[in-house]
Amino acid sequence: MELTEAAQEILETLWTKLKEAEVSEITFADIQCSPEDPPISELREHNLIRTSGNVLQLTTQGEEESKNAIRRHRLAERLLIDVLNAKHQLLEENACRFEHLLYPGMEETICTLLGHPKTCPHGHPIPPGECCDQTSDVDQRLVSSLIDMRPDELGKIAYLQSRQSKEIQKLMAIGILPGSSIQLIRRFPSYVFQVGNTQYAVDKSIAAAIYVRLERNENTHDPDNTTPGRRRRRGRRG
Amino acid sequence: MKYDLPIEEALEQIGECLETDYLLSKRSIGLLLLQDDNEIHQMVEAREGPRYTRIREIIRDTEAHYSHSLNYVITMNRQAEAHKISSQVMHVAEPRGRSFSESLSRLMMNPWAGIPILLAVLYVVLYQFVGVFGGGTLVDYLEGQVFGDAETGWIIPPITRLVERIVPWTAIQDLFVHDYGIITLGFRYAIALILPIVGTFFLAFSIMEDTGYLPRLAMLIDRVFKKIGLNGRGIIPMVLGLGCDTMATLVTRTLESRRERLIATFLLALAVPCAAQQGVFVGVLSQNFWILSLWGTIVVGQLLFVGFLAARIIPGENPSFYMEVPPLRLPKLSNVLTKTYSRMQWYLFEIIPLFIFASVLIWVGRLTRLFDLIISGLRPLVNFVGLPDSVAEPILYGFFRRDYAAAALYDEASSATGLSGNQFLIAAVVLTLFLPCIAQFLIIKKEHGIKITLTMSGIILVIAFATGFLLNTALNTFGVQLNLG
Incomplete structure (x- = not known):
């Protein structure tokens, strides 16, 4: 599934708010969007979010997709910091651009290279992927x-x-x-x-x-x- | 040194807000504020009043520059500076293979070699040096020659005669001399019996400390100690407890959480026999290898079992373990002697008053016949675990001096109507587990309060006699007959 960057950003925001901060309800005002914005329609078309009135919710499929988006974002941060030695100040901006270049499969390779990190440099958890359960990759890290x-x-x-x-x-x-x-x-x-x-x-x-x-x-x-x-x-x- | 730009700017701004005079420079105060030092924050808030709000703002703006805490950023800044300085003046030579001490260190940390090394250290230090030399040779000399009993010796007979001449009343005489007096019991036990044993132990402990062996032991034992609610660091009070439980109880202060301190204190009181006890028990029990190993197994088993339960019952998190492992070194004699000396000094000043206090308590107890009452109360308990009436007395006195009980038991064992091997084993187990001596009791009270001390004592009493009962039943059921000598 190819999503636009803007749509992925919205998914990431929804994930951090709903799953990590455990906010019970997210409205359009909370994420500074309106129901007519193209990324919102895009997400709706892919059946990733549900809207009822002013409230947004993730579908099961949307949860999976947003988890992966967050994972890519935080892995990108780790990669920039741990391997490429990026300065923290520059991190956010670059990580955002970088994550969109990662596609499934590549993300696993990076996770492996980084030794399956559990948190991003800011201390937020990185959702584990399939590669994290396997231990057969000692020589690639x-x-x-x-x-x-x-x-x-x-x-x-x-x-x-x-x-x-x-x-x-x-x-x-x-x-x-x-x-x-x-x-x-x-x-x-x-x-x-x-x-x-x-x-x-x-x-x-x-x-x-x-x-x-x-x-x-x-x-x-x-x-x-x-x-x-x-x-x-x-x-x-x- | 110069820090990152945002931090330097913040320091300048904070400096402008600080108007009152601190003993430290404004820059240092600013750094401490940025590092979130609680005390300084409180002090500055009190002194600067409204300007403190502005300081908070500056700190918040500075934090926004970083994704790490400012404390971390400052530490890393300092690390970089330190590295810059040291790299200018230091040249690290390529290591030429592994030194002997490094190889030995690695052996000590490898369980396959480390555990045999541990056993060898315990044998040499505890058994040969503390037990045989301290508890045997030195005690025999000091007790037999220097103090002596009512007839022979350099100290006891003249003092006894002196007291008997000056003081006409037997009751008052008893306070100072005779079987339980301050001089004959308090001083004699402190100086002739305990001091040599504890002294040799402190000497050995200081040597172990200075070689750097203890952290390696801690690392080796960490996994086991985790199971009993402690971590590897707990090994230090435990080993010290093998010398003097009272001092070890004080040393539990170095453990991090209250939970660890409680568990360690409890286990020390229950299952770690002090050098004075070991001296006597090992002396008698070693006549029969099986009795000695049974005693050891039961006591160690209790330590692990009760610790395991305590770790589950007492709420709180399991501690994590980290420790610096210093290189192995040959200890410096002067350091070892200084440490031993200061520990002995502590022992003499802190413990001897307690011995005297114990002697007075025993005197009061005997005079008022309170002890007879307690002893007759203890008799059914003693019979319950298969021991004769005569053991009740040493068990009571054991509370005043654990080692005294052990020594009294020794007399029982060597007398004609003596205890059988089975009975001696049971008595030794009960006495080892039984309530700590009064000195330790008072220290526990000081550290944890009377309520916890009494609860601990109650639990220990139950465990001690329950274990004795089970042991007796088991020996009878399987028809085991152990003999001394």
């Missing part, structure tokens, strides 16, 4: 959460998820900051990694919040680190 890294893999911290939480703030206070080099040392029984010259041990919930932009490291082979965790991952990869 550019960004990965710490729990999906292998011992001795190297990288730079791309971002910390859910920066608002108290724990993550403490991590930042002790020097685990985006941009720092990081190397995973072991995965079991806790995650141990090195940032700069300091080693840290964290549990799975914290490790899952640390996303790393991977750097390929060809010459490290370390027999010491053939831990159960590593073997398991190898098995899953095949």
Whole structure:
């Protein structure tokens, strides 16, 4: 289904308001449109929204479509920030243009490259896609959460998820900051990694919040680190 | 240093709004305001009045520039500056393979090697150094030679004679000397029995602390401790509890949530035997390997089982675990000695008054015959778990000094009418689980209030005797006969 950019923007707004802010009713005034606007008719024609009087609602099909639109938008933001290093100030504008270039399939590739991020840089959730349930893509990632890294893999911290939480703030206070080099040392029984010259041990919930932009490291082979965790991952990869 | 343009502008504008004098520069105040420091916000609001509203506006406008919190932006700015400075003066050499300490560190964090290392550390530190050397050699010397009993020794006999000469009334004499006096019980136990054991433990603990072994242990045990409502950090008070539960209870302050502090305090009171108890129990029980391992298994089992239940019953979230793992180092002797010294000093000043208090309580209790009443009340309970009447007394006194109960039990075991192996095992289990000593009781009250302390004590009492009963029933049902010696 080819939708115009304006129509997709409206879907995204409806998704954030209805599904995330849990607003019970959205009127045309809320989204600054009138029933006669072409994008509205376009959405109605595709059976994505229902209108009754002044109130707009998403159809089942419309929910699916708007979820995907939001997903593309937020993945685009992640891609711009984590891989292309765009400045935050420029983010919104570019992400909007960028997302419309993503089409189904490509969006999954990007999600995989980024290590299936759970939130956008603003902290809003990214709805999971089909690719997020599969784990057979270890070698295609550019960004990965710490729990999906292998011992001795190297990288730079791309971002910390859910920066608002108290724990993550403490991590930042002790020097685990985006941009720092990081190397995973072991995965079991806790995650141990090195940032700069300091080693840290964290549990799975914290490790899952640390996303790393991977750097390929060809010459490290370390027999010491053939831990159960590593073997398991190898098995899953095949 | 210079921050991003929007932040610099905000700092300038805020500076103009700050009219009263702060001890810090306006720029620092501005930075703290931007970083959402609560205290500074309150202070500025109180001092600047209407201008504070304007400051809030400036902060809000600045926030609009970023998608991250300003705190984050400022931290990243500083990080970049720090990096700029360090990259000018620092050159990082290519690492030349892995050092010995790094290899050892990795072994300690690998469960296959780490758990055997842990067991070896426990054996050497707790059993050989604290138990055999501290609890055996040193205690024998101090108790037998220096203090002695009514007839021999350097301290007790002259003091006893002195008190008996000056004070004519036996009741008052009893307050200072004889079996339960301040000098003979309070001081003798504090200095001759507990001090060497706790002292050797503190020394060993300081060494473990300074080598950096403890964070590796925390990392190893985190998953298990999560199940009992704690996280890896909880290992530090628990290990310290193996030395002195009272000090460990104080150290639970370092845990983050109130829930963790409660669970750790409770488990310390219930199932972590202090060095003084271990000294005596391990001494007697090690005569029979099976009794010793049964005792250990039951106590550790209780720790995990009760912790598991507590984690489910006490509301609140499970804590997450993060810890810096410092490199392994050879400890510096002076640091170790300073730490040991300050802990011993704490121990002497905080704990000895409590010993004296306990001696006075025992004196009052005996004088008023209140103790006889409690002891006769305890007898049915003691019989209920399959123990003879004579054990009721050590159990009561156990509340005043846990180790005292253990030592009294030791006398029971070695006397002619002594306890059987089965009975000694049951008594040891009940006493280990039983109420903490009075010092610990008072510290729990100080930290958590009387209501929680009494509730905890009640639960512990029930668990201790219920476990004793089950153990006795199990031993009888399966016809197990354990022998000492």
